Amino acid sequence: MNLQGMCPMNTGPINIQSNLMLPSDVVSRIPAIAYSVPDLDGVVRIHINNTDTNESVGCVEADLSNGKTVYQKAVGWVLAVIAGLALLASAVSSGLGHSNTAAHVAANTLSLFGFFQVQAIVGMTSVALPPIVASWTQNFQWSMGIIRITFLQDICTWYQRSTGGTPSTLLSTLATASVNVQKRSVEAVHSLFLRAYDQMVKRATSTEAAPVVVVQGITRVGFNALIEPTNIFLTGLIFFMVFVVLTALGVALFKAFCEGAVKAGWFQGNKFEDFRNGWKIVLKGILFRLVLIGYPQICVLCLWELTVRDSAAEVVLALFFFISMTVALGWAALKVFRIAKRSVSMHKNPAYILYSDPSALNKWGFLYVQFRATAYYFITPVLIYILVKSLFIAFSQKNGTVQAIGLVIVEAVFLIAISILRPWMDKRTNVFNISIGAINFLNAIFLLVFTAVFNQPDIVTGVMGVIFVFINVVFTAVLLLMVIFSSCYAIFVKNPDTRYQPMRDDRGSFIKSATQLNTELDALGATARGDMVQTSYNKRDLDDDDDSYSSSSGRPQNDAAGVPLPPSTANSNRSFSRRRDSREPPRSPIDPAMTLFPSDGVPRHGTPTQHTDNPHGMYNGQNESSRPGADLPLLNSWSNDNIPASRSPEKQMMYGRSGSQHSSSAYRQENNRSPWQRGAGYDH
Numbered sequence: 053m054n055l056q057g058m059c060p061m062n063t064g065p066i067n068i069q070s071n072l073m074l075p076s077d078v079v080s081r082i083p084a085i086a087y088s089v090p091d092l093d094g095v096v097r098i099h100i101n102n103t104d105t106n107e108s109v110g111c112v113e114a115d116l117s118n119g120k121t122v123y124q125k126a127v128g129w130v131l132a133v134i135a136g137l138a139l140l141a142s143a144v145s146s147g148l149g150h151s152n153t154a155a156h157v158a159a160n161t162l163s164l165f166g167f168f169q170v171q172a173i174v175g176m177t178s179v180a181l182p183p184i185v186a187s188w189t190q191n192f193q194w195s196m197g198i199i200r201i202t203f204l205q206d207i208c209t210w211y212q213r214s215t216g217g218t219p220s221t222l223l224s225t226l227a228t229a230s231v232n233v234q235k236r237s238v239e240a241v242h243s244l245f246l247r248a249y250d251q252m253v254k255r256a257t258s259t260e261a262a263p264v265v266v267v268q269g270i271t272r273v274g275f276n277a278l279i280e281p282t283n284i285f286l287t288g289l290i291f292f293m294v295f296v297v298l299t300a301l302g303v304a305l306f307k308a309f310c311e312g313a314v315k316a317g318w319f320q321g322n323k324f325e326d327f328r329n330g331w332k333i334v335l336k337g338i339l340f341r342l343v344l345i346g347y348p349q350i351c352v353l354c355l356w357e358l359t360v361r362d363s364a365a366e367v368v369l370a371l372f373f374f375i376s377m378t379v380a381l382g383w384a385a386l387k388v389f390r391i392a393k394r395s396v397s398m399h400k401n402p403a404y405i406l407y408s409d410p411s412a413l414n415k416w417g418f419l420y421v422q423f424r425a426t427a428y429y430f431i432t433p434v435l436i437y438i439l440v441k442s443l444f445i446a447f448s449q450k451n452g453t454v455q456a457i458g459l460v461i462v463e464a465v466f467l468i469a470i471s472i473l474r475p476w477m478d479k480r481t482n483v484f485n486i487s488i489g490a491i492n493f494l495n496a497i498f499l500l501v502f503t504a505v506f507n508q509p510d511i512v513t514g515v516m517g518v519i520f521v522f523i524n525v526v527f528t529a530v531l532l533l534m535v536i537f538s539s540c541y542a543i544f545v546k547n548p549d550t551r552y553q554p555m556r557d558d559r560g561s562f563i564k565s566a567t568q569l570n571t572e573l574d575a576l577g578a579t580a581r582g583d584m585v586q587t588s589y590n591k592r593d594l595d596d597d598d599d600s601y602s603s604s605s606g607r608p609q610n611d612a613a614g615v616p617l618p619p620s621t622a623n624s625n626r627s628f629s630r631r632r633d634s635r636e637p638p639r640s641p642i643d644p645a646m647t648l649f650p651s652d653g654v655p656r657h658g659t660p661t662q663h664t665d666n667p668h669g670m671y672n673g674q675n676e677s678s679r680p681g682a683d684l685p686l687l688n689s690w691s692n693d694n695i696p697a698s699r700s701p702e703k704q705m706m707y708g709r710s711g712s713q714h715s716s717s718a719y720r721q722e723n724n725r726s727p728w729q730r731g732a733g734y735d736h
Contacts, residue, residue: 090120091184093514115183122521123187123276128194134532135165141539143338145548147324153548157538159422159481162345164531167488168195169348171524174495176352176445177459178269179452179502182517186233188524190276196349197288200278204290208283217363220282222265222275233267233275269449270356285357285366289373292346299342300335307331326410333414340384341418343377348438350377355446378439385432388419392428402428427475437466456500463493478552484534491527495520 086092094117100110138161146154175181175189176196193199209219267275274284310328313319327334354370361367391412395405403425407413413421419431444458467489476482498520502513542548 087118088120089118089184089518090122091182091187092116092118092120093182093184093517121187122184122525123190127191131168131191131532132194134536135161135168138164138535138539141542145542147327149326150542150547150549152552153542155421155477156481156552157535157542159477160484160535160538162341162422163485163488164535165195165345166348167492167528167531168192170492170495171528172196172198172273173348173352173441173445174499176270176273177452177455177499178449179456179499180268180504181502182514182520184521185498185502185517186272186276188521190273193273193277196352197291198273198277198279198284199287199291204287205279205283208286208290209280211286212282212363212366215363215365217282217366220280222267223278223280233272268452270352270445281360282362285353285360285362285370288349288353289369292349295346296339296342299338303331303335303338330410330414333411337414337416337418340380340415343380344418347377347381347435348442350374351439351442352445355442356449359447359449381435384416384419385435388416388428388431391416392420392425402426422477422481423475424477427473430473430475433466433469437462453503453505456496456503456505459496460493460500463489463496467493484531487527488531491524494523 086094094115096114096116098112099108100112101107102109138157142154142158142161145157169192171189172192172195175186175193181189212219267281270284271281274281279287307328310319310324314323314328350373354374357366357370388406391405392402395402398404405412406417406420406425406428420428423430440462441459444455444462448454448458467486470482470486470489474482474486476485498516501508501516504513541551545551
């Protein structure tokens with residue numbers, strides 16, 4: 053064979069460059085599939101035997117490849133662009149007022165992104181994966197922040213050195229170190245090397261044998277991405293933070309663009325009006341969504357960093373981000389739970405407050421809009437599901453079997469739960485997510501088989517690796533086509549909401565924006581919900597940010613029609629509400645005893661619960677300084693003899709019944725903020 057370095061064999065690296073012509077009988081025994089299947093799971097192994105004793109003293113092994121692989125960087129970039137554009141389409145649909153379409157597109161896109169992360173997590177396990185499976189999962193590592201940028205690696209190395217850590221040099225010592233990427237036959241090769249090492253080192257004079265490094269799990273993922281093991285955590289963390297900052301800047305720039313476009317006449321005044329009026333609340337909601345999207349990534353990398361401890365500063369960063377994001381999401385989930393419980397107690401429907409308050413919807417909606425209203429709590433099981441999976445991946449990097457068994461149990465429990473509860477908003481979304489759960493459970497079964505706990509032949513493991521990739525390729529393509537179609541439909545169709553049936557939880561009737569009141573019935577519904585006509589982001593007492601529904605200190609008091617109450621009336625309202633809350637359960641803002649279309653001609657300002665034994669006592673001159681005209685009589689309840697003598701005769705003539713009606717009607721016309729009330733029984 054005339055292989056230099058083989059005879060006589062020397063210690064140290066062996067550089068063999070040659071082409072061998074195989075006999076035709078050998079070539080005929082090679083299956084045709086070996087020329088077409090990418091990431092061929094084959095090796096060429098040369099055993100070195102002692103001529104005298106015929107004992108194996110050495111082994112040289114090289115991977116056999118046909119030059120084809122399923123790991124393509126372009127695939128990862130295409131997947132990332134599709135997911136990003138789908139999220140953008142959802143945001144645009146929401147801004148245009150198509151809330152139903154935006155909810156469906158966002159729910160499917162987030163589920164698709166979660167599926168990408170699960171694929172990446174499979175590659176992060178320390179199970180000896182077939183080469184084709186390891187290459188396939190490498191296409192999704194961008195979703196976990198494992199992306200190589202040269203200058204970023206220099207920054208990570210500098211930061212680690214400056215904080216007392218010792219950077220690894222695995223990639224820079226490939227010329228002198230033998231690196232084995234863990235796969236199903238590495239254990240046998242490693243044991244054979246250890247046997248041969250003793251024989252070879254005895255003949256070494258001044259040169260030592262090259263060390264062997266076996267990379268597995270998260271380290272294997274970083275090595276395939278050409279990232280040093282000590283830079284993996286910081287790389288993922290930096291990409292997450294950059295993504296958050298760029299998104300926040302993008303929202304701020306879009307706000308500035310919208311304002312400039314409206315002033316320049318490019319947009320109509322009501323274009324993206326909800327976003328322009330409450331863009332800060334929308335930004336908070338977007339940041340919470342990004343925290344939820346990046347939670348699997350942060351959990352895995354931060355918990356894993358606690359085991360490797362690259363430097364003291366990086367350990368502190370890991371603890372800070374893991375604890376802060378977990379607490380933030382947990383607190384947000386608790387907030388949603390409290391709002392929903394309050395809505396049930398007041399309106400017998402959790403959707404009322406969850407969807408009628410635009411501020412709460414834009415801030416906390418990322419946790420519950422993808423679920424039906426009665427399944428608002430399901431975000432808590434989802435967070436627990438993510439956390440438990442991350443614990444198995446991060447803390448069991450030295451035992452792939454434990455990881456595989458843990459993932460099988462977690463995926464099985466989650467699949468059973470979503471199949472029984474079906475918590476998503478409609479049948480189509482439930483099918484979408486239950487299908488993803490089924491594939492994730494099937495992948496966990498494949499992962500358990502790859503651990504060789506069943507002692508199957510190597511050829512079985514190789515074939516199952518090909519089947520694993522085939523199933524996931526087809527399923528990923530179907531999901532992508534569904535998301536692309538729904539995103540294009542949301543952008544290019546004039547009224548995309550017609551594609552989706554109304555939600556059974558009646559959320560659509562509560563989401564109606566105050567800037568889109570086209571009919572008197574729409575305005576009536578807005579008043580029934582407690583909306584303010586001027587802007588949908590005015591603070592209302594539907595959310596339970598305060599201790600109770602009535603505790604609204606520091607905010608202006610309004611009557612049922614949205615008219616600001618006089619200071620004296622507002623103060624009495626607060627004091628009465630404080631007494632009422634101490635002994636009664638919370639009440640709905642709408643009194644069921646009050647008709648929405650009064651026909652008796654009696655003006656109704658203020659809620660009926662404010663009346664006492666002497667409802668007009670506050671006007672008997674006791675609080676004349678509280679507001680102008682507070683000493684005036686109501687509807688001729690005083691005689692003309694009680695009119696102050698300082699009044700002029702002309703003004704005294706207005707204090708009869710006709711004058712009282714005239715002043716009451718004038719006050720309403722000047723202060724009524726709901727013009728639609730005229731003609732509906734309020735101006736009689």
